Each structure stands twice: as C-alpha cells, then as structure tokens.
Amino acid sequence: MPRRGYPPQFRRKVLDLVEAGRPVREVARDLGISEQTIYVWRKQDLIDKGRLPRVTTIEQTELLVARRRIRELETELAVTKRAIELVRGVVPPKGCSKPSR
Missing domain, CATH: 1.10.10 (Arc Repressor Mutant, subunit A)
Known part of the structure; x- marks a missing residue:
C-alpha cells in the first residue's frame, strides 16, 4: 500500500x-x-x-475498504445483539401473557 x-x-x-x-x-x-x-x-x-x-495497489485499497466495512458491520451486529438482550430483560416475550378470549 x-x-x-x-x-x-x-x-x-x-x-x-x-x-x-x-x-x-x-x-x-x-x-x-x-x-x-x-x-x-x-x-x-x-x-x-x-x-x-x-496484490495490486487497487486490490490492496479494496481489501482495506472491505476490512474496514466488515469491522463496522461486526460492531453494529454486536450493538444490536446487546440491545436485544437488554430489551428481553425488560419486556417479557409474547408467549408469557394471558391468552385472550
């Protein structure tokens, strides 16, 4: 590079x-x-x-951009998973409520 x-x-x-x-x-x-x-x-x-x-300069640049994007997506996924865990701790799942008539 x-x-x-x-x-x-x-x-x-x-x-x-x-x-x-x-x-x-x-x-x-x-x-x-x-x-x-x-x-x-x-x-x-x-x-x-x-x-x-x-590896050509263009390929190196593309790999760098792709790796950076993968890191961003992995971070977003980790944040989303953590948010889901927090919401599950506060809001009961749908199947736990009383059955409707």
Whole structure:
C-alpha cells in the first residue's frame, strides 16, 4: 500500500526517470529520497502493470475498504445483539401473557 508521504505524481516522475535509464542511485541523490524507496515503488509499479504476481495497489485499497466495512458491520451486529438482550430483560416475550378470549 503506498504511503502518503509522496504524492502519486512525484512517484510517477521518479519511476519515469528510472525507466528512461537514469541510475536509481543518481535519482535518489538528486531528489533526496532513499534508493530503497525507489526500488519499492518500482516493484509495486511492476505488480500494478501485471509483470509480477502480487496484490495490486487497487486490490490492496479494496481489501482495506472491505476490512474496514466488515469491522463496522461486526460492531453494529454486536450493538444490536446487546440491545436485544437488554430489551428481553425488560419486556417479557409474547408467549408469557394471558391468552385472550
């Protein structure tokens, strides 16, 4: 998952410089970022382009959103279950009243 420290446009320009043939070391030095950062970006770019088999950035984002939503739904379910327990403790079930005539 990309960090938020550098905008996507900056990452793209860095990768374009490397793809154009400039050495990673030189680009890193000129722009004040680590070589490792560029290598990580390049690897993720290859994954996103389908050249390496891993989870793409879009898939990572979708998984993050889905997991967050699942957590929200689980919380809502737990709250609903607790509310039902509290209501049952106060209101008797329907079958416990006197039969009507």
